[in-house]
Structure formats: C-alpha cells, structure tokens
Amino acid sequence: MADERIDVLVIGSGAAGGALTWRLTERGAKVVCLEQGGWIDPTSFASAQLDYESHLVRGDFHLDPNIRQRPEDYPVLVGGDYPIDVSMFNSVGGTTIHWQGHFPRFHPSDFKVRSLDGVADDWPVSYQDLEPYYDLNDNMLGISGISGDPANPPRSARQTPPLPLGKMGKTIVSGFEKLGWHWWVSDQAILSESYNNRPGCMLHGKCMFGCPMGAKASTDRTYWPLSIDKGAEIRTWSRVKEITVNNKGEAKGALYFDKEGNLHEIKAKVVVVCCNGIGTPRLLLNSKSSLFPQGLANSNGQVGRHYMTHPYVMGYGIFEDKMDSHIGPMGIPFLSQQFYETDPKRDFVRGFTMQGERTFGPFSQSFGLPWGASHHDAFNEVFPHQAGISALIDDLPDPNNRVELSEEKTDSNGIPAAKVIYSLTENTKNQMEFAWLKVKEALETAGAKRVYRFPLANGAHLMGSARMGNDPQKSVVNANNQTHDVPNLFIVDGSSFTTGAGVNPTSTIMALALRAADKIWEKRSDWN
C-alpha cells in the first residue's frame, strides 16, 4: 500500500468531495477518497425511528459532534464573544446526511462586495464563472422549484416541480404579498418526483435526521454511487492525520489512521482537501513540517482566519388556524430577498434572505412549555399552530474570527481537535436587529396572534477559513482553489469562500468543486 501513487487524493466525502470526485473520475483520473466515517445504512437513520425527535437533544444522530461523540467525530470547542456550537456530520456524504437541501445560489453582487460596498474583498471568480457549474450540479442532483425568480439571474428549468408550500407557506407568503415584498418558491435539493433513480419526497418532515427515501440529495445517494461505478475508490474509516510533503515543498500524499488505529501512507500526484470549513483548517494546521512549520499552505498565517458562519434571526408566529408546519420537508419552502442587496439608508451593508421555517413534531413543540395543569392548554396553543421565518444574515469576514487547534482536546486518534473563536461584527449586529423587525412585521401581517424570537445561532454553515483571493499575502487559495504555497494542493469546500453571502452555501460549494475538478484536469500535464 505504501508504494501506490494515485492521480488525485481527495480527503473528505461530503458535498464538495462527492462532487469533485465524480467530475475527476468521469474524466478519467484515478481518484481515492479518504473518509474518516463509514457508510450509514438509511434504515438506521434517526428519521426511521419512532423517537426521532429525541435525537434533537441526545443520541448518535445529534447535529453537534460534541454531543453525538461517534468514534469518527472530533471535538470542536467554541469561544469568542458569540460562541456558536457547530453542526456537522462525519460519514460518507458528510454533512449532507443532516442538511435540509435548501439550494439558493449566490447573487452576482456577492462576488464583488469590495467593489460595490467597500468592505471585505472581491472574489477572484464571478457568478458567470460559476453559472455552468451551478447548472451541471443541479442536473446531477435534481432540484425542485420554478425558474423565473426576479431577484436572481434567469436559470434553467428546474428538474422537478416545486414541493408544496403547505398551509404554513401559503399563510406566510400572504403576509409578503400584503407588504408588497419579494417572495419566491425555494430551489430545494429534494426531489418532488422521481429523478435519476431516486424517488420523490414523501413529506415526512424528518430530513435533518437523514432521508431514508433518498429523495434528499445527500452525496452518498447522488455522486458516490456514480463515482464508484466509474472506478473511484472510497476508503472509509480512514482519518487523515497529516498531509505529507516532499523536499521540494510539494504535497506527497497523506498519513491516515484506519479503524484499528494503524497508520498508513498514501501517495498522490495531487491532493484535494474537502473536510469543511473547520476540518480543513484543522488538517492544514496539523500538517506541520520543517518546510511548513506553521502548518501547510500557511506561510502568511491566514489558515483558519476569516471564519464565517451565518447567524440566524429566527421568529415564530402562533396562528389561530392550524399551520401543520411539521408536515413537509424541513428544507425551506419559500424565500424573500426583499432586503438582500445593500441599501445606503440602512446602518449596515449587504443583506439577508428571509426564509419560511417549518417546525419539528409534537415532542419538540412541548419544549419550554409549563408542566402541570396548564401544560395541555399551552401545548394546544402552539401545536400545530406555529410557523416561522428565519433571516439568514450575510456574515462578512473578520480576521479575528478563526479556527485554531485546541490545546486541550484530541480526537480518538490523539490528533488535536479544533477550536472556533467567533464574535459578531458591528455590521452583522445591526443587520440582525433590522432583520428581526422585518421578520416580526411579516409574521404579524400574515395574521400571527403572537410572535416570538427563537434563539437559534446556526453553526451549520462553515466558511472562509482558507479563503480564496488573488493576493498570496491575504488569502490561502487562488481562483482555481489551488493553494498559493503548494502547487499540487487544492482546498475545495466552504473554507475557500471569500465572503459568506446571505444564502445557504452548499450549491456554491458544489459548483466550486466541479469547477476546481475541471481546473485540476486541465493542468494534468503538470502532474508528475
């Protein structure tokens, strides 16, 4: 095993690793992916169990790896003025096992915030550069929705019709209509009808605990079967300890632990890191050598810095009518981008997406209610009468928000864990307060008799910690996701984001991954 030398080593099999491996394998590259977790049998998903809701507070499908503590997980400590617990999943498919499949794209303006708003930095790629890859990825996954949203550039016909808005959706959009605010049916990476050998959604509403049907596009059900058919190899239970380098400062391969704790070496012509916005900087910082004493690709000290996550402002309204918000996929049924672009009259730049939020089932709806004689009345008031709106805030980069190595904790192989330091910027704080007023106004206009703010922080969008840029002093990778320091090392996941935008990140992560695969393939004559 020590003597093999493959074309491309991919580390991490989630959204990015899945898409990139498929594209490279389809073109003819010999790709091996090392993944620290295993395949998850869909019948074992929490969503397939009657007590699925109890997994919100405990159990081996919990969103937070610190609570879940599967052997394949690693601890993620949090600190700073606004510590946000992190959500991720470590298995074949990565966090797409847990994700909700809401699939908006960045706006063209998101790539140019320095030019337009004088903040952060422009991306070295544009919406137009990514557009063909957004389209290719949509075709591969199958997206439900309707094209024609006036807030976004035109896009090709969606692969399946939109998922139902449901009573909650129709009620809230009536509020947007009355206010004259933009709204549109969301693109969702959840099939409404069968497509590419996967079935349409059954409207279970348990998507965050794994979709047992395969209607939700997790990469274990989409890209991985196709890649394996074409010859890609995925080595599960293979946790990478460090990326190795040769004496010329090129990536040589990786050292990884198998399930029994034995250490192996794999050699490759090109190495691509797809471990997400926390796992990637953690691995780079753990890959120290005499040539790279601060960690790999970190000669400028930028690895881990500019970490972004999307703080949420979440509001729920309680309505007289039944909303049945627990029925239907957890993915966002509709969105409003009325306040997405910069308005100089406000005390912040950039903006946010407002999105319809369903609820979990009856068990979680009882959280926080009084016990005793008044419990049933309180419960009957909220269930099934709640419907929500969240505002997903554009979180601009700040060098002090960062991922570093923990000095206290390690994973089960003794590799230093990650620590995330995060505080809100003034721009984000101002945006959040404005967004709350708009969320409240929309719910009240839709007819809610009572509105309350729900404390949701959202540590699920992990971005910016090995960012893209033209300037090698200020960024870690170039426009092709290639590191400035190590020519045959690529970083392809949310850590490469220059800015975070006001939408969910994964369609952009996957479009970047498909594009990076093409860039790697185009330069294959340089592989040696």
Ligand SMILES: Cc1cc2nc3c(=O)[nH]c(=O)nc-3n(C[C@H](O)[C@H](O)[C@H](O)COP(=O)(O)OP(=O)(O)OC[C@H]3O[C@@H](n4cnc5c(N)ncnc54)[C@H](O)[C@@H]3O)c2cc1C
């Ligand atoms: C509850 C929830 C809901 C979400 N909903 C949405 C949504 O609706 N829309 C949206 O756009 N996004 C959503 N997201 C975010 C989305 O899941 C992520 O953006 C996406 O999965 C990131 O893809 P990735 O490939 O960068 O990382 P991941 O999917 O996290 O994959 C990284 C993989 O790398 C592996 N890995 C890490 N370190 C190592 C190592 N040292 N050795 C070997 N393997 C390693 C991990 O095990 C993991 O499998 C949601 C996330 C959560 C938690």
Ligand code: SF4
């Ligand atoms: S609601 Fe649809 S996407 Fe969600 S778990 Fe059920 S079948 Fe899967």
